[in-house]
Amino acid sequence: MSETGFCPELSDDVREVRDWVHEFARTVVRPAGAEWDEREETPWPVIQEAAKIGLYSLDFFAQQWFEPSGLGLIVAFEELFWGDAGIGLSIVGTGLAAAALSASGTPEQIGQWLPQMFGTPDDVKLGAFCASEPDAGSDVGAIRTRAVYDEASGDWILNGVKTWATNGGIADVHVVVASVDPSLGTRGQASFVVPPGTPGLSMGQKFKKHGIRASHTAEVVLDNVRLPGSCLLGGKEKLDARLARVRQGGRSGEQAALRTFETTRPSVAAMAVGIARAAFEYARDYAREREQFGRKIGENQAIAFLLADMATRVDVARLMTWRAAWMARNGRTFDQAEGSMCKLVAGETAVWVTEQAIQILGGAGYTREHPVERFHRDAKIYTIFEGTSEIQRLIIGRAVTGLPVR
Numbered sequence: 001m002s003e004t005g006f007c008p009e010l011s012d013d014v015r016e017v018r019d020w021v022h023e024f025a026r027t028v029v030r031p032a033g034a035e036w037d038e039r040e041e042t043p044w045p046v047i048q049e050a051a052k053i054g055l056y057s058l059d060f061f062a063q064q065w066f067e068p069s070g071l072g073l074i075v076a077f078e079e080l081f082w083g084d085a086g087i088g089l090s091i092v093g094t095g096l097a098a099a100a101l102s103a104s105g106t107p108e109q110i111g112q113w114l115p116q117m118f119g120t121p122d123d124v125k126l127g128a129f130c131a132s133e134p135d136a137g138s139d140v141g142a143i144r145t146r147a148v149y150d151e152a153s154g155d156w157i158l159n160g161v162k163t164w165a166t167n168g169g170i171a172d173v174h175v176v177v178a179s180v181d182p183s184l185g186t187r188g189q190a191s192f193v194v195p196p197g198t199p200g201l202s203m204g205q206k207f208k209k210h211g212i213r214a215s216h217t218a219e220v221v222l223d224n225v226r227l228p229g230s231c232l233l234g235g236k237e238k239l240d241a242r243l244a245r246v247r248q249g250g251r252s253g254e255q256a257a258l259r260t261f262e263t264t265r266p267s268v269a270a271m272a273v274g275i276a277r278a279a280f281e282y283a284r285d286y287a288r289e290r291e292q293f294g295r296k297i298g299e300n301q302a303i304a305f306l307l308a309d310m311a312t313r314v315d316v317a318r319l320m321t322w323r324a325a326w327m328a329r330n331g332r333t334f335d336q337a338e339g340s341m342c343k344l345v346a347g348e349t350a351v352w353v354t355e356q357a358i359q360i361l362g363g364a365g366y367t368r369e370h371p372v373e374r375f376h377r378d379a380k381i382y383t384i385f386e387g388t389s390e391i392q393r394l395i396i397g398r399a400v401t402g403l404p405v406r
Contacts, residue, residue, distance in 0.1 A: 006323055006326045006327075008322055010069075011068075011069060013067070013072075014067065014069060014071050014072055014075055017064065017075065017076055018075040018076065018078075018079055021055065021076045021079040022079040022082070024053065024055060024080075024083075025080050025082055025083030025084075025088075026083065028046060028049055028050075029080065029083030029084050029088065030083040030084055032046055032084070032087060033083065033084030033086070033087060033214075033371065033374065034368070034371065034374065036084075036087055036213070036214035037086055037213045037214055038213075039213075039214070040208060040209075040213040041214070042090055042170065042214065042215075043086075043087050043090055043214050044124070046090070046091070047090055047091055047124055048121070048124055050091050051118075051120070051121040055091070056091050056094075056118065056124065057118055058098075058114055058115055058117070061073070065102075067329075068329070069326060069329065070266075070325040070326045070327075070328055070329025070330065071322055071326065071329075073095075073267055073270075073325075074267065074270040074321060074322060074325045077092060077267055077270040077271050077274065078270045078271070078273050078274040078277065078318070079274065080092065080271075080274065081270070081271040081272075081273075081274030081275055081278075082275070082277055083274075084214070084374075084378075085211070085212050085215075085275050085375075085379075086211070086212040086213050086214030086215050086378060087214045087215075088271065088274070089166065089212050089214075089215035089271070090214055090215050090216070092267075092271075093126070093127075093166040093167050093215060093216075094117050094126050094127035094128075094167065094171075095264070095267070096129040096166065096264060097117055097127030097128055097129040097167075097171070097173065097175045099129075099264050100129045100175045100191055100233075101113055101114060101175055101193065101233065102114070104190075104191045104234050106233075106234060106235055109193065113173055113193050113195075116172060116195075116196065117171075117173045119172070125172040125173070125196075126167045126170060126171040126172060126173075127171050127172070127174070127175070128165050128166060128169075128171035128173070128174045128175070128220070129166070129174075130162035130165045130174055130176045130177065130220050131143070131162070131177045132163050132164040133160065133161060133162055134161060137164070140177075140186055140189075141185040141186040143160075143178070143179050143189060144160055144179065144182075145159065145160025145161070145162065145176065145177070145178040145179065145222060146158070146159055146160060146178060146179055146180075146182070147178035147180050147190065148180075149180070149236075150226075155226050155227060155228055155229065156192060156227045156228075156229065156232060157224060157225065157226050157227075158176060158178055158192065158194075158200075158224075158225040158227065159222055159223065159224060159225070160178065160222050161204065161219055161220070161221050161222070162176065162219065162220040162221075162222070163204075163219045163220075164207075164217060164385065165217065165218060165219070165220050166215060166217055167216055168203060168217065168218040168220040169201075169202065169203020169206075169216075169218045169219075169220055170203065170216055170218075172196040173193060173194070173195065174193070174220060175191055175192070175193055175194075175233070176191065176192050176194055177189055177190075177191050178191075178192060180239065180243070181243060184243070184246050184247070187242075187243075188243065190232060190233065191232075191233040191234075192227055192231050192232055192233065193227075193231045193233060194222075194225060194227065194231070195227075195231065198225055198226075199225070199226070200222060200223045200224050200225035201220065201221070201222055201223075201225050202221045202223070203218050203219065203220060203221070204218060204219030204220065204221045205218060206218040206219075210377050210380060210381075211374070211376075211377035211378040211379070211381055212378050212381055264386065265324065265339040265340060265343040265386065265387070266321050266324040266325040266339060266343075267325075268343055268346075268347075268385075268386050269317065269320070269324070269342040269343045269345075269346035269347070270318075270321050270325075271382065272346035272347050272350040272379065273314060273317050273318045273346050273349070275350045275375055275378055275379050276310075276313070276314045276317065276346070276349050276350040276353040276354065276379070277314050277318075278371075278375055279310075279350075279353050279354040279356075279357035279372055279375040279376070279379075280307070280310045280311055280314055280353055282357060282370070282372055282375075283307065283310070283356070283357035283360040283372065284298070284307055286360060286361055286370075287303050287304075287307060287360055297360070303360060306356055306359075306360065307360070309356075310353045310356055310357075313349045313352065313353060314349065314353060316349070317342070317345050317346040317349040318346075320338075320341055320342040320345050320346070321342040321346055323342070324338045324341070327339075334399070335399065336396070336399050336400060337392075337395045337396040337399035340387065340392040340395040340396050340399075341392075341396055343386070343387060343392055344389055344392035344393065344396070346382065347379075347382035347383040348383055348389060350382050351376075351379045351380055351382070353379075354372060354375040354376035354378075354379045355376055357372040357376070358372050358373060394406075
């Protein structure tokens, strides 16, 4: 991997990280996957194990985030989600809040709040990013949560309801996107840190989901949440200057929620690649052993060709994801919406590959005796969250046509 061009060759350091995470996924995560899927609870013991070995830690995320090729976190996420997506998301869910803080926060804010999102191996903490709302999912411009500035005290007062928040309500640190000027739509929004134990923040409904059941997803209710000015990410001076530019018809820069999603799309795509690979490998191994009509089912062209397509699509998704991650790390702009491309392809690949894995196993694949039905349930969210497939196509369509596609 070099500054001059993209090369799909992992460095020794990244290969070492990949193998280390794979071993944790193989020995700790995968054996626990079915149990925590059934329990639909946060797998605290597994997160604790990840923290003890340094996998769930600020140091690990920071080191891999700044790894020169951009592939450090990407390969780690693929291996972790190869183990189990629900548990994997419980371990890396804090990363979305960390990315939001890092994208918008001052150095002082980052230094103060990032460590509190992870805690220590003996006292594990979580972070949560709260952007979506009951009436504002893909349409982030419809966010109704309000942040009102109190001139007398210098505080901000937040009111609203967030939904689909990973770790919502059980996190120690919440990063909340709120509207400071609703008349400006997405350009009138800002992000705030809500510190641990802040009065007025509570957990609403916890969702019972189709997949990724070990990952906690809930509503977050903000009822007159009063925050000191230091909790506005980036600071008020920067916000005021940005709003003034917008009101005068100038550019505002990227909106807070959209910037977070854009930087994390390759990471999310890598998760989907991990699920797809797990399903392909399981189906392949099954086809090598299962006999029907006197021979291995993998000897039948119908099965072998299907496995060929599955392997090919997984590789395509991985290469697109690596390219986008490398581009992001090396400051290349996504002129063709390469970030959205990798998310779109990886998410839809995961759904397709996991469905074919069930088909190859037949009736056995439809039971919980085998993990492919869980892989399929877990995969579906990757065509929905952090930008649906339709939204990704919209972004790509605008990029390739240069037209205001709606």
